[in-house]
Amino acid sequence: MSNEAPRSAAKKQLPEHFKAYTGVWVYIELERGQVHSVSWELLGEGRKLADQLKVPLAAVVLGPPDGSARAAVADSFCYGADRAYLMESALLADYRNEPYTRAMTDLVNTHKPEVLLLGATTLGRDLAGSVATTLKTGLTADCTELAIDAERSLAATRPTFGGSLLCTIMTLNVRPQMATIRPRVMAMPQRVDAPVGEVVEVPFDMAEDTIITKVIDFIADSSRDKVQLAYADIVVAGGLGLGNADNLRHVRELARVLGGEWGCSRPLVQKGWAPADRQIGQTGKTIRPKLYIAAGISGAIQHRVGVEGADLILAINTDKAAPILDFAHYALIADAAVALPALTTAFARRLGPAVRLAG
Amino acid sequence: MHIVVCIKQVPDSAQIRVHPVTNTIMRQGVPTIINPYDLFSLEAALAIRDEHGGTVTVLSMGPPMAADSLRRALSIGADRAVLLTDRFFAGSDTLATSYALATAITKIASDQPVDMVFCGKQTIDGDTAQVGPGIARRLGFHQLTYVESVETIDRARRTVIVRRRAEGGVQVLRSELPCMVTMLEGSAVVRRGSMADALRAARADVTTWSAKDAGIEDISQCGLRGSPTVVRKVFAPQPRKEKAVLIEASAHDPVHMAEATIDTLFAALPGLNAELHAAAAR
Ligand SMILES: Cc1cc2nc3c(=O)[nH]c(=O)nc-3n(C[C@H](O)[C@H](O)[C@H](O)COP(=O)(O)OP(=O)(O)OC[C@H]3O[C@@H](n4cnc5c(N)ncnc54)[C@H](O)[C@@H]3O)c2cc1C
Numbered sequence: 001m002s003n004e005a006p007r008s009a010a011k012k013q014l015p016e017h018f019k020a021y022t023g024v025w026v027y028i029e030l031e032r033g034q035v036h037s038v039s040w041e042l043l044g045e046g047r048k049l050a051d052q053l054k055v056p057l058a059a060v061v062l063g064p065p066d067g068s069a070r071a072a073v074a075d076s077f078c079y080g081a082d083r084a085y086l087m088e089s090a091l092l093a094d095y096r097n098e099p100y101t102r103a104m105t106d107l108v109n110t111h112k113p114e115v116l117l118l119g120a121t122t123l124g125r126d127l128a129g130s131v132a133t134t135l136k137t138g139l140t141a142d143c144t145e146l147a148i149d150a151e152r153s154l155a156a157t158r159p160t161f162g163g164s165l166l167c168t169i170m171t172l173n174v175r176p177q178m179a180t181i182r183p184r185v186m187a188m189p190q191r192v193d194a195p196v197g198e199v200v201e202v203p204f205d206m207a208e209d210t211i212i213t214k215v216i217d218f219i220a221d222s223s224r225d226k227v228q229l230a231y232a233d234i235v236v237a238g239g240l241g242l243g244n245a246d247n248l249r250h251v252r253e254l255a256r257v258l259g260g261e262w263g264c265s266r267p268l269v270q271k272g273w274a275p276a277d278r279q280i281g282q283t284g285k286t287i288r289p290k291l292y293i294a295a296g297i298s299g300a301i302q303h304r305v306g307v308e309g310a311d312l313i314l315a316i317n318t319d320k321a322a323p324i325l326d327f328a329h330y331a332l333i334a335d336a337a338v339a340l341p342a343l344t345t346a347f348a349r350r351l352g353p354a355v356r357l358a359g
Numbered sequence: 360m361h362i363v364v365c366i367k368q369v370p371d372s373a374q375i376r377v378h379p380v381t382n383t384i385m386r387q388g389v390p391t392i393i394n395p396y397d398l399f400s401l402e403a404a405l406a407i408r409d410e411h412g413g414t415v416t417v418l419s420m421g422p423p424m425a426a427d428s429l430r431r432a433l434s435i436g437a438d439r440a441v442l443l444t445d446r447f448f449a450g451s452d453t454l455a456t457s458y459a460l461a462t463a464i465t466k467i468a469s470d471q472p473v474d475m476v477f478c479g480k481q482t483i484d485g486d487t488a489q490v491g492p493g494i495a496r497r498l499g500f501h502q503l504t505y506v507e508s509v510e511t512i513d514r515a516r517r518t519v520i521v522r523r524r525a526e527g528g529v530q531v532l533r534s535e536l537p538c539m540v541t542m543l544e545g546s547a548v549v550r551r552g553s554m555a556d557a558l559r560a561a562r563a564d565v566t567t568w569s570a571k572d573a574g575i576e577d578i579s580q581c582g583l584r585g586s587p588t589v590v591r592k593v594f595a596p597q598p599r600k601e602k603a604v605l606i607e608a609s610a611h612d613p614v615h616m617a618e619a620t621i622d623t624l625f626a627a628l629p630g631l632n633a634e635l636h637a638a639a640a641r
Contacts, residue, residue, distance in 0.1 A: 010589040031526055095525065096532075097492075097502040121526050126504045129492025133457060138587035141487040149591075160593060167593045174587040213501055216520070217531035233634075259638035276545070283483075291628060301596060312628055314620070315603060324603075329627065331603035332620050334610055339620075342613035346621055351639045 012151050012172045021175035024050040025085075025113040027104070028061045028076055029123055031095055032218070033068045037188065038119030040079045042181060044189030045146060046117055047080040052148045056082040058113065062103050062204075064093040077194045084197060085111060089204040094215040095123050099206055101130040107202060108135060113176045115154050117146075120180035128180050138171030139178040142282065144185055144305045154179065159282050159301050166301070184230050184286040184309060227261065227277045234260030235289045235310075237280055238268065239303075241296020241317060241336050245273040250340035251295060257347050263287070265297050281306035293343075295336035299324025316340070360413030360514070362404040363464050364437065364477045365494070366397040368421050368428040369484045393428045396479035398435075398549045399542040403509055404477045405436045405550065411514060413474075414438045416467055420448055420459055426565045434560035435552040441467065445570040447581045453485070455585035457493025463573040464498060475519075476500060476539040488541075495539035503534060504541045512536075 026046045029036040043059065050057035059076030063069030065088040073084040085107055091099045104127065108116065116131075118124040120142050132139035140156040144166070147155045153170050154177040160167040171177040229235065236258065238251040248264070255262035263280040264273070280287055282302040288309035295316040297303060304327055307313065315328035316339050325331050332339055370389045393401075404415050417432040419425045420443040429440035443463050451459065464473060476498070478491035488504075495502040505524040510531075512519050517536040522529050524543055552560075570581060579585060606623050608616040625632045 029526075032528075034527075036526060094530070097504075101496075122505045122524055123526055125488045126492060126502065129453075129489040130496045130502060132489065133454060133493040133496040136454065136587070139453065139487075139489055140588060141489060155591060165593055166596055168591040169588050170591050171587050172589060213503075213532055213534040215530055216533050218525075218528050219531070220528040258635065290634075291624065291631065304596065312624070313603075314624065320605070326602060328603040330606055330620075330623055332606045332608070332616065334608075334616055338613050339616060342617035343620060346614070346617035347635070350621065351635055 010170075010172060012153060014173055014175070018173070018175040021112040021114040023055045023058055023083075023111075023113045024053065024115040025058045025060050025108075025117070025176070026081070027116065027118045027124070027127070028059045028072050029119050029121060030061060030063045030069060030072045031123060032220075033066075035072050035075065036119055036121060036123075036183070038121060038124075038181070038183040040075075040191075041183070041186040041188055042117045042119060043076065043079040043081055045181070045186040046115075047189065049115060049146060049148055049154070050082075053114075053152060055114070058083040058085060060085045060104070060107060062087045062092045062100060064088065064090055066093075073199055074196070077197045078191045079189050080194075082197050083200065085200045085202060087202050087204045089206075091206055091208055091211065092204065094218070095126075096211065096213050096215065097126055097130055098211050098213060099204075100127050101134060102206055103204055104131045105134045108176060110202070111200070116176040116178045118178070118180050120182040124180055128178060132178050135174075135176070137174040137176060137178060138169075139180070140169045140171075141180050143179045143181050144308075146179065146181070153177065159305050182286050184288050185305075187288070187309070229261045229263055229278065229280070230285045230287055232261035232287070233289050234258045234291045234293075235263055235280070235287050236260060236293045236295070236340075237263040237265065237297060238295050238336065238340075239265035239297030240267050241298075242268075243296075243337060245271070247337050247340075248273055250337060250344070254293070254340050254344045254347070257344050257351070258291075260289070260291075265300075265303055294324060294328070295340055297324060298322050299327065360407060360411045360474050360512075361416070361468075361471045362408060362413065362475045362477060363416045363418055363467060363473050364397070364401050364404045364432070365460055365479070365490070366401065366417055366419050366428060366432055367394045367479070367482050367484075368392070368419060368425040369394045369482055391424070391428065393431055394479050394482045394484075396481055396483070396542075396544055399544055399546050400477035400479055400540070401432060401435060401437065402547045402549045403506075403540070403542045404475070406547065407475070407509065407512060408438075411512060414471065416441060418460065418463060418467070419443065420451075420456060420463075423567075426567070429565045430560050430563065433563050434557045435550060436556050440563065440565045442565050442567045443570075443573055444567060445581075447570045447575075447578050450583035450586060451581060452586035452588045453487050453489040453493055454587055455581050457490050457497055458580045458585060459570070459573070459575060460490070461494045461497035462575050463568065464494065466568075466572075466574040472537075474536045476537070478539065478541050480505065480541045480543060491539055491541045498537070498539070501534040501538040503532060503538055505543050506540050507543050507546055509540065
């Protein structure tokens with residue numbers, strides 16, 4: 001079932017007890033001493049929403065009492081927060097659903113924000129679903145655009161199923177209005193040395209023996225086999241227009257010569273031509289490179305939302321009418337299997353002896 | 360072990376087409392499938408049943424035709440199927456959906472206690488990943504999402520150990536039954552189901568429950584009324600003001616084509632040339 005049919009009849013009639021909810025909150029995802037950069041991206045976006053609403057922007061930091069949470073609070077002010085809510089407890093050392101849901105819902109119930117934003121990471125999605133259910137409020141996943149409407153409600157836009165369409169979702173009559181946003185969808189704000197904001201320290205009163213789930217080990221990914229696709233400055237990707245799996249090597253070759261990363265559209269993952277961590281788009285990685293080269297990719301909405309943050313998009317496509325030409329900056333109307341190797345050779349020649357072509 | 364697996368019938372996305380003029384989704388005639396992510400959870404549930412014994416009940420909320428997907432789950436090896444269908448459910452968002460499914464699971468558990476609930480990591484149509492956590496919260500089950508593998512289940516102690524995908528690594532978690540698990544895609548090869556299962560599925564009854572049958576007393580928590588989110592509008596994305604500039608080059612001369620493209624890129628991104636040289640020198 002889906003409610004993706006417009007209900008323009010729905011009216012805002014916020015119950016009295018929700019009218020006290022004010023302020024924009026961003027959950028700062030601190031895990032194993034490190035803040036996920038999506039949290040800073042959301043502070044950048046939250047700043048705009050808070051300014052429009054003329055309310056404070058607050059960072060919510062949950063973590064262990066080892067200094068890492070306090071460091072995250074200090075950084076939050078540099079990325080635009082006016083205030084920080086801080087809960088420090090040894091029970092919050094590793095992410096676990098139970099204590100984190102409890103901490104977050106307690107904070108919301110006590111300090112009553114109108115908007116709560118979280119990163120759409122494995123942690124953020126796990127937490128957001130539990131918190132929204134506990135608070136019985138609306139949660140919009142994987143938003144690509146946030147705005148404040150004329151009635152001061154959060155308008156959260158996300159791609160809708162199967163077509164080149166977007167939908168705007170509102171939580172009119174419950175607070176807080178919750179949304180998750182994937183990493184790299186919003187721009188990274190400038191870090192400025194800000195005067196220290198207000199820190200609201202809140203005690204966390206749970207006992208370890210009431211928490212059933214225990215983290216018995218953590219196996220860190222070796223950074224070597226982590227694909228840096230989301231953070232690459234140059235990305236070359238291929239789609240079904242490549243014709244066959246073998247032609248993907250032209251994509252990899254060009255990416256290599258340019259010192260970038262390679263990616264693909266979803267059907268290539270479904271066909272088993274490429275691993276899932278190379279997929280770009282709504283259900284894959286969101287990228288924000290300086291240069292994105294998309295070869296044999298039609299530009300479906302689910303792909304588009306993952307690449308729109310690129311500074312410059314070059315499409316290589318045989319079809320002048322392909323939807324990707326609606327948002328690419330330049331297009332080369334050509335067969336990808338011919339154009340890609342030609343580009344690789346030409347770039348290698350211009351970049352000189354430092355770049356060698358693989359045999 | 361009694362395991363409930365929640366599945367959703369979704370349109371086969373590979374076959375969805377958008378109407379070229381009205382830009383609306385053409386759902387007619389699009390074949391439906393079990394949400395692909397749910398199959399990994401179904402497989403994990405069946406593997407646990409095979410090892411520990413017990414029953415796998417598949418549960419779905421949807422229109423009457425969602426019975427097809429439940430029958431398909433039976434043919435893969437599930438033991439029982441329950442379909443939750445009622446006009447009151449129309450327009451449910453994730454909060455209302457988790458209410459209906461959690462209430463139905465409570466009803467299922469009144470016959471035979473439920474040890475585990477499996478849900479798909481997310482669906483391919485809604486893609487929210489919220490229904491599983493919603494069900495866990497409502498039932499008070501321990502929540503284990505993005506699970507790569509269920510390592511051990513100790514039925515006597517009622518403990519479970521799983522490997523969970525986290526940002527930057529894998530958490531090994533020890534928790535207790537009852538719990539709600541969502542499996543990561545690729546966590547196992549989904550079985551095909553035996554001939555005996557296929558025959559059984561063809562004859563099997565899918566238990567069909569209305570909201571009332573499922574024990575739902577508060578209809579105001581279902582469907583549109585029970586959904587805090589509303590869809591304000593559905594629209595086509597704005598095309599950029601100008602379309603892509605076509606790079607002029609002879610389609611028959613790849614060398615010329617490549618040179619013209621590189622000149623265009625260097626002109627459009629002034630720093631690019633220097634950056635590439637710097638990167639190449641490293
Ligand atoms: C819920 C959901 C989530 C999704 N998530 C994603 C996602 O994250 N990422 C994603 O990419 N997709 C996603 N999709 C799929 C998406 O809708 C499209 O189906 C997909 O992006 C199309 O891939 P494609 O462009 O490679 O293939 P096609 O749409 O088939 O396009 C192929 C293109 O290649 C061109 N072409 C053909 N021959 C040549 C040639 N010789 N040289 C050059 N060009 C050629 C064609 O003109 C065409 O434009 C999702 C879909 C759904 C329903």
